[in-house]
Amino acid sequence: MDQSLRDAAQQGNIDALYTSIRRDVKVLDRIDELPFVETPLHVAASAGYIQFALEIMRLKPSFSRKCNEDGFTPVHLALQNNKTEVVRQLLDVDEDLVRVQGRGGVTPLHYVAQTGNLHLLAEFRKVCPMSIKDVTIRGETVFHFALNNNKLDAFELLIRWLQQTTLEDASSLWENKLLNWKNEKGNTLLHIAVSNNQPQASSLHS
Template sequence: MDQNLKAAAETSNVSQLYELIERDGNVLRRFDEVEFIETPLHIAAEKGCIGFTMEITSLKPSFARKLNQRGLSPMHLAVLKGQHEMALRLLEVDKDLVRVRGKNGETSLHYLCKVESHHHLLDRFMQACPESIRDATVQNRTALHIAVENNRPDVLRVLLRSIGKNDHYQEEVNRQDEDGNTALHIAARNNQSQMLKLLLECKAHKYITNQAGLTALDVAHQSNNRESIIILHHCLIRRVSNFKHSLEKQIVKATVLQSPLSEIDLGLQGKQS
């Protein structure tokens, strides 16, 4: 990259950018000719230079989806470097930038589920692009898997709240990764009681088996995670109890409907006659 152009991006010098364009009208075209390359937008996004970023995205919208040699887009870099205002401005340019897949198939939402962040940014991501909850890495892991793996109950709570607002995404709670593990399996393995409860409240299925044929409860037993075992056992017992109660009610109802007239019915008929 031309050093003057790099300096302009690092210092948010829009005037210098246009001086370079006047000198060479193709100064930005060359970046489109290389598949993986660091663009001036990558530099500006990483440095938090909002003015320069807005100018570049206006001139070259394609740069916003470009991956550098490390497999990162400008949105990835904004999230990684804690440039939250920058990330929000990029979101305004194109909400689907949240879904741009980089190295290992990870999106900026996946990165946000790992790094320390303000919940406001995660909320805005989910509001602007709720379908991003479906995006999976090359290991078929979604934001839910990543939040649990990185012990982020705060992030998981935001993600599940977003899922709860839209029935179309409910199945993502039980999404299985390449090993057949759901987020519930991971929480059980890591003995993350708070996350187990959050997932169960959001209708996570307890009987799904991974590729090793294990349920979340089996995984908890295998790891000897007593707290997870207690939580999952309690949930299973409660479900069986509710099922038995419902079944008993159905049997009673069926019995009444199929039985001869009761004494009360006979008494009423006697009075009427």
């Protein structure tokens, strides 16, 4: 990325962004051509510059789904840096960003289940209920993430999400399949709950 453009993103300076565009009208297009790249949206989301992030997303919506060289999207980076308002604003523009897979197939929802942020979990449930179905390349569901990190409140919220949300293909068979899903090590939620001495979790999904 051009250094002046990077500086603009790091400072949240929209005027400087357009100075870069006037100097080179294809500056954003060249970034977009790369399959894995740090974009100005990654930088702004990490730093918490909401207006700059929204302006970039308006100019280049594809940036919001692009992974950097480490396999993280702008929403992943915003979450990692506790810039939750940036996350909310980006989801206002594109709700499906909750489901975009980054490194290892981890979605923003997986990350929030891991950290146990109940407010964001509730918001993710509202904007993208289907995201609860997503599984990583290690065969981990959001429930695995919550239990493995001892986030029992998050686990309970996710169970209620699963039980109460009406999905197009929802059925008890589908729910049972998800709750009995095995990760790459063959561990179900019950295995994890027993291993971690989480009796309330094992009783919740039994």
